[in-house]
Amino acid sequence: MTNIKNIETTKSPRISVAPMMDWTTKDYRYFARLFNPNVVLYTEMVTTGAIIHGDAPRHLNFNQQEHPIVLQLGGSDPKELATCSKMAQDWGYDEINLNVGCPSDRVQNNKIGACLMAEPELVAECIASMQNAVQIPVHVKHRIGIDDMQSYEEMLHFVDTVAQTGCTHFVVHARIALLKGLSPKENREVPPLRYEDVYRLKQDRPHLFIEINGGIKTVAETKTHLEHVDGVMIGREAYHNPYLLAELGELWNLDMPDRFEIMQQMLPYIQQRLAEGAPLSIITRHILGLFQNLPGARKWRQALSGGNAKTFADVEQAIDNIQAAMKRTEDYLREAQL
Structure with missing residues (x-):
């Protein structure tokens, strides 16, 4: 057919x-x-x-x-x-x-x-x-x-x-x-x-x-x-x-989204997946490349790949850790642009 x-x-x-x-x-x-x-x-x-x-x-x-x-x-x-x-x-x-x-x-x-x-x-x-x-x-x-x-x-x-x-x-x-x-x-x-x-x-x-x-x-x-x-x-x-x-x-002809706005949209999904019992590491491994080719890329990967990021059992603590990584990366990018 x-x-x-x-x-x-x-x-x-x-x-x-x-x-x-x-x-x-x-x-x-x-x-x-x-x-x-x-x-x-x-x-x-x-x-x-x-x-x-x-x-x-x-x-x-x-x-x-x-x-x-x-x-x-x-x-x-x-x-x-x-x-x-x-x-x-x-x-x-x-x-x-x-x-x-x-x-x-x-x-x-x-x-x-x-x-x-x-x-x-x-x-x-x-x-x-x-x-x-x-x-x-x-x-x-x-x-x-x-x-x-x-x-x-x-x-x-x-x-x-x-x-x-x-x-x-x-x-x-x-x-x-x-x-x-x-x-x-x-x-x-x-x-x-x-x-x-x-x-x-x-x-x-x-x-x-x-x-x-x-x-x-x-x-x-x-x-x-x-x-x-x-x-x-x-x-x-x-x-x-x-x-x-x-x-x-x-x-x-689409507008270019902001990387940090993308992560803000991603956070509720991560929170949901963690609440379902998914290990944080199986999610964060997919977002390591978010800042690829930018000065803050390494800071971002280091913040998400550290031992604590893989072992957090508390959902709120895990989200706080990701938000802190976003803040450190943002600060580093701002300094690099000065």
Whole structure:
């Protein structure tokens, strides 16, 4: 079945924060949303087995403020993917993405991620099954190639095969994945970026919505890519330097938010999560980059990463500690500007 409801339910241009294991948790996503109302947020990859046989609410729950939000699924069984897609739609997700890009050994052994590029017909069957189960958009995130399949023509064959299902949106990581010999970290850094392959894909298949991913770190780079493709997905830079999301607001003529105002908005959420029993450290680790590239960045990280910040059990004391860190950082920034 053609996925009739297309991706342009989000505000143009489409800018996304990539799914990143252990990083794009619901705590990070809540924080990220405060910088920009228009960027599309992705969950970490969640396997079909974890949802069907595990704690579904733990994996699927999110804050309503996170919209627009995409659930990224990992799996290769069409029926299980259809079941999880229907659950995602019922849970309120805006879109669903199938992971065909992760290069780790662990997911390969379960026939998940980049290894599926070698089986485009199976990916097409999975996408068709997912589309038949839901009315929300379903799309694919993949590499430009893997191992011995490194040519542009092989990637085009993969895309064309999947597109026959009616899938029109492809998120393309502009690096090959070497599944034999490189670690996941090395697969994010060692294979060279081939942006031209992604640009060529858009030129050859203009009817498809092509979103580029890989090594993108600035507003200027984002604008350059948008001259060639339909969307841009940003990964680790959006985590380590979240204020980039605010800077990208100029693409929609948004006002630049103040970092301290963002933290004031974040404090009630932190208070709520602490009251639920969440350790302070699993929240503060996501906000360490708030002042990245500013003189007070180190003071901020030190204040949040100290031993006391990880062990406070009292909610009010923890909030007081964060407010004190904000005050010290603000004072340091003011002195640095004099």
